[in-house]
Amino acid sequence: MNPHATATCAYGLVKGPAGGPWHLHHSSAGHLPPLLTTEDGDTRYLNTGRGLLIGMEPGLPRTSARDPLPPRSTLLFFTDGLIERRGESLDEGMKRLSRLTATYARDPLDVFCDELIIKLGADTSDDIALLALRPTPRA
Numbered sequence: 001m002n003p004h005a006t007a008t009c010a011y012g013l014v015k016g017p018a019g020g021p022w023h024l025h026h027s028s029a030g031h032l033p034p035l036l037t038t039e040d041g042d043t044r045y046l047n048t049g050r051g052l053l054i055g056m057e058p059g060l061p062r063t064s065a066r067d068p069l070p071p072r073s074t075l076l077f078f079t080d081g082l083i084e085r086r087g088e089s090l091d092e093g094m095k096r097l098s099r100l101t102a103t104y105a106r107d108p109l110d111v112f113c114d115e116l117i118i119k120l121g122a123d124t125s126d127d128i129a130l131l132a133l134r135p136t137p138r139a
Helices: 090-103 109-121
Strands: 009-015 022-029 035-037 043-045 065-069 074-078 130-133
Touching: 009 074, 035 090, 043 090, 074 090, 074 109, 090 109, 109 130
Parallel strands: none
Antiparallel strands: 009 022, 022 065, 035 043, 035 074, 074 130
């Protein structure tokens, strides 16, 4: 193991027919878990499928998970710059993100993402990246 040759990574693949139901196959190597926010504002982190950073214990098998994606829910992958704050626990930042995504759960996806960056990006000098998906049934 070389501590200078490690990285985090998150992988997700959405599967299902065009009109749903959909599910997410995912795996994480030391990366923060994706956040799922339902249309009604219920939130949960998809903590299954998590493993060690890339480069640590390369002989260990990688785990993956499968979670349903309800229609009109929002799946959010994000970097730690969105939630980490000096002098604050990571749990506090994750709770803050959950509350904020619940607030904007029914807003258009571009507004949802803009509000997260506006509300959470002002307090950090770290880089921020978001990847959001909202499965919507065909009319």
